[in-house]
Amino acid sequence: MVLTGLSLAGFAFESGTGPALPDNRAHISLQTKTVTVTGTVTEPNGNPISGATVVIRGTTKGVVTDIDGHFSILVSPGETLEFSFIGYKAEAKEITAAVNLSIILQEELKTVEEVVVVGYGVQKKATLSGSVTSVKGTDIEKSPAMNVTNSIGGTLPGLVAVAQSGEPGEDYSSLYIRGRSTLNDNSPLIVVDGVPNRSLERIDPSTIESVTVLKDASAAIYGSQAANGVILVTTKRGKAGKMAFTANFTAGLSRPTRIPELTNSAEYATLVNEVDTYDGQDPTYSEAEIEKYANGSDPWSYPNTDWFKEVLKDWSMQSNANITMSGGNENLQTFVSISSRSQDGFFKNSASKYAQRDLRANIDGKVNQYISISVDASMRLEQRDFPTASSSTIFRSLMTARPNQVAKWPNGLPGPPLDATSQDNPVVQATPDAGRDESDNYVFNVNAKLNIKIPWVKGLSVTATGAIDRGLDYQKDFSKLYSLYTWDGSTLGSDGLPSLVKGAYGSSSLIQRLDISKEYLFNTLVSYQRTINEIHDINLLAGVEVIENNSNWFSAERRNFTSDFPAELNFGDSNSQYANGSNPGKNRWLNYFGRVNYAFGNKYIAEFVWRYQGSSKFASDTRWGFFPGISVAYRISEEDFWKNSNISKTINNLKIRASWGKTGNDLIDPYQFFSLYSQYWQHFITGDQTSHSTYYESLAGNVKAQWEEARQTDVGFDMTLLDNKLSVTADYFNNLRTKILITQTASVPAMTGMSDILPDVNLGKVRNRGFDFELAWSDQINNRLKYSIGLNGSYAKNKVLFFDEAEGYLDWQKQTGHPMKSELYYEAIGVFHTQADLDKYPHLDEARTGDVIFKDVSGDGKITGDDMKRTYKNIVPKWTGGLTLSCEYNGFDLTALFQGQAGAVRYVQDLGGKDVQNYFKSFYDKRWTEDNPNADYPRTFNRNDEYWVSSENPNTFWLHKTDFIRLKNLELGYTIPSEIVNKIGLENLRVHVGGLNLFTYSPDMKDFDPELEPKGDGFAGEGYPLQKIVTAGVTIKF
């Protein structure tokens, strides 16, 4: 089809302005009688195609169709008319007489060779030699998640997504390609439309054409940033043809996937009494009081509060509206998308909210047959509202608040602070009554591309790309005092009701902050593409690129506002004002890179990619590195012996691939080579009351610091079977990561004074091995039921080959030789059910019946730090996978994505305490008591008083497996028959319902979502829970 487009320039257009070339045959045709042929060219659904070419075969004479698809042309009988348009199969019609034709062009699907986006270009999928996988934007759009990183988990083999939070505006998943290979940052490089470091998270899914993952050494063209894999995002572009509008509106409801069940007042009081008994004290609560908690007869004095219920809504709203326009003609194509999305927090009268507005315009234009220009511009506004108390504070409060304390008094007024030492009551703190932390983040991404085909060398072209990105995040965090009501428990008012005392809590301050981030990129590529003798395919690329990014911020604060309005800095107390700011400096990269790709007869394929890269993060004599990648492929199914044998009937295509390469990871703090001195946040006040900035050694420099180095090997195959209905791809990988930058905190004693200022040293060594696979089956039954099933999975296991470890580490404490990032734990082997157990096992002096038994690993008859042992498991799963099901029947379509993982663990310790913290119901049910001595769980504890709940004694009792299977996405749609919608002027109308995280099975993780990776101190996985979302929506095309 491309050829059709290119040759158009050579035609004489009756209606056009193209160059009129001499045509001898035109003179001949004048001598015969001509007839006028008219007609329309349409798509199968009846839409006219404007701009289609109608040419008399063998001549350069032709016309193009008008806006309604009409044409009119003079033809000699016996001549043949050819109808063509980009993206459609050409049609031909022999003309015998004057006639009015209705030509229907079928969309050309199979014949367009599938291409895959790779670094700095695209490649035919058939002759790809690297391990590359991709997912279409349309599949991502099916997820109601607001963040793309939460949508792509389970869709791609080898891509692991670990959810971090469900908070609107803060929800995201950490992405790992083929698990983790380094002890440091494992984040893959994200490249959006050729520009690195753009956000994948917040990109509008309706503008995504495809997401491609480079998993192996084919990423070496990205050099020292490629070792963790590269994710390439390509946005949609306009297609020539009638302007097509698609509008979509989806509304949804969300709620937490899981919240832990906690004890009620009576149960809590029972536990507190047990703590008292163990402490040798009188019980805090009498039987009568516990009875009052249980029967709820006196809600003022004996409340029974379900804190989650008091603070969280049943369902929270979200919505997503989007309109895209796509269309154009041969010379100018545009794609425009406008979106608006919003999501409410889980809280009642929530101070937590997120809204996003997107505008994208991608324009492609052709100046002449040699020069084309593309300009892409996108603007995004991310509006985040948060409570002034962090959501982790609020959820921690909800989990820990005592049930026998009121959230709200029976008369509706908010209750007292959670305890005497706090200002906290989440009933108020989750709402704007305590103020609001609002930020508007503006993201501008602009890039332009100039492509020149060198006329005098066939196949040679030069492309220059420039990109300018800006981010402006403007934050206004206004905390205000709020009222809480306390009651002394006895004083009654004149109305006989308890008289509440109003008090002001919280604090009053306004912090305004502006963050600016800037990035520019400029590159020039020279590419050469030739097929010689129809058998040698040569593809060459070379380029040079500069990239710079930097950021800075400043903030200003005033406290003690006299009133809640106006919330502007000058209304605060000028005696309490603070300003701050920082500019970490510029990161710059200078890159030379290239690719040599050679295919012999479409059978033997070899590719070499390279990058020579310099980075400002490192000292001048260590900053340059060369990163090569080699891959080869053999399409055995293209051999004649294969084609001629019966096996080709079963295995239609088979390609075997192998690759090796060296890449780097430079995701470390820059300037490790300097000895650095920083300003301390606190000032020193001398006797004369002057305030002095102070400086301290913040980094002991390491002049040799460099990127980490990865040697990646990959062997795999792609095949299609059974009439191409089944496709199978599988890869084995073996990645060796060396020069891993580690701070030697484990081996350098604190006594050196360097504990907090250790530089990164290129010392670590990790091997990461595994495999990933993808199976896809698609078929149709009776032409009416179309269905497809996709299964993907991956397994990655790493092993530390060298690591910084303390000299005195015992064998069972070493990381070396085992999977990395696992912690030291005491091994909990049960509970001391009876005194006999205590006598039997070595134990700490303070241990008693009902405590957790720590295993005496060292066998010395004592429990000491020597008995801590590594588990060799961590929060990143070894096994991950996804199962996609989709089918279409009679206008109905159904898509389901199941996601699963296995092999990861998470530390989830019960909180709980006598004066301040509630306990989990699961703990209450299973705990040891004198009456239940054979319990699985230990006795009731108070905060971290007992050795087995102390943060210094992490133990496997609290370690839970996070294995799960969940129905991640579900979408059911129905497309109204076109006969009906055409009548109301629409082309297509589809209604759909769907959901996210609708169902989860996780046998060992019941109180919390198994997918959530805890942030903060991570004691019990507190933090904003993940979302379960149900949606309904409508999509209209016109």
Place this chain on the structure above:
Amino acid sequence: MKRIIPFIILALTLFTVSCNDYLDTVPGDQYDDAAVWSSPDLIEDFVYHIYQGIPYPYQWYMSASLVDEAVPIQNDGVVTRVLTSTMTPEEQGAFADNWATCMENWWWESVYTNIRSCNMFFSKIESAEFTSEARKEQLIGEVHFLRGYFYYLLMAQYGGVPLVDYVINIGDDYNIPRNTFKETVDFIVADLDAAVSDDRLALQTDKTRATAGAAFALKSRVLLYAASDLYNCNASWTSGYSHPELIGYVDGSQADRYQAAKDAAKAVMDLGAYNLYNEYSDPAENFQQLFLQMSSAEQIFITQYDKETFPYWATDWLAWVCGTPSYGGWGLNQVTGNLADAFENTDGTTFDFNAQKNDPYSNRDPRFYATILYNGAPWYVNSWGYLSDTNIDISGADSNSDNTTGYYIKKFISPGENDYYYGSRQPEPYIQIRYAEVLLNYAEACLGLGEEGPAREAMNIVRERAGMPDIPSSETGSDLLKRYRNERRVELAWETHRFFDVRRWMIAAEAYGDATGVTYDGNTYSSFVFEHHAWNNSHYFIPIDYSEMQKNTALIQNPEYN
């Protein structure tokens, strides 16, 4: 077209040519090594930072709550492990980085970080160019004082420690053994002597920084510690510890050490630069005001707090976290009955709770009224911006949910300025070393030498200022020693001395008995056991962190751990 090609070639060339400079960028918010050590002003700012490593006692859990001066109302491993003597090398409670910042800056890691800063200074200062040589010499003196201070912090907790006097670099041998207790004390004394040698600190009058007086006074404290029983008992409290030299003297005479301690205290007294604060005729008011002065002749070494960049935890921290609930405080660290009962009666007799329980708060040592808020004590209620006079009522609003000892802290808190954490901050500095301590150090050294007359005399100066009668000259021997120890306990209450005093005096078993409180039923007071504490001899010293032992295999653990 043809015009574009040369442009591209030109652009390519420009990249390549300018590439070297292009990649040289610098951090925008930090200094490098050369910038700091070539600027006298930045060097001084670096030294200021070292001062910020001097411990500051106002924390969530006060150090007073680690011994019998106070109890923490929220129990937590941070303090419980210390109070019940169940610290282990794996769990050092308050003595390792903890969320409550209890004993912050005493921690092994923080102290050694600050020692590194001192050593870094010494390694660079020789080649630094100053226009004023006196300024340079003064800074050298100050850093000697600081390094001495940091080693004193380690000595008090661990005994002998590795004496690092150079900058350790990456890749050096980290297996550095502990020095003996004697070497550690000698090292500290040498640093304090170096601080004042060549009159380096002669012109320094700023008490937030090292002065000659501060160096002398610290030396008196260190030498008094060194002379104490704990370090001179040949580790009699433990059996079979093979390295007694790490935790005390194994030869020499205790008397010589007392003599050295006495001389050091005398040196401060002879400076004539310091005096006990005595400005108010009412001794109770005078003692309260002592801690609410921006400057006074009693101050020897002080810390000012940075109210601007760290406003929440300023000097009024105590009012906030330890204040009475009716005042708006959290009552987190509350005065024990044990401390309250230690205050004598006005006539100098010992307070007897049982005999005086109907009227326990009349006719007590004036310092009692300046230190402790008791039932019926006048105080100010904060109603969000307004202070009004009222009385503490431990059976009512000040009960803190029935979880109270019946006593709150009054010392250090300024009722006038204290508008809690919304208003203006209490500006007064914390007094790290004051003259009364030096007098008491002198008295204790004299007692150790059997010189009871001068001891009594020094104590009487302190008592006189407090409005207490002289110690009868008939009081001698163990009675006098007991009186001295009580005097020091009362005078220096909550000033971070008691924790170490009970150890070096080896009376910890008694100090870690039950903590008591009082209740009031409207007529009479009764004492009750607020909390059980426990003593284990291992806790004379703090255990060295387990992981530190793994990293530095030359370290030897303190006795009775493992």
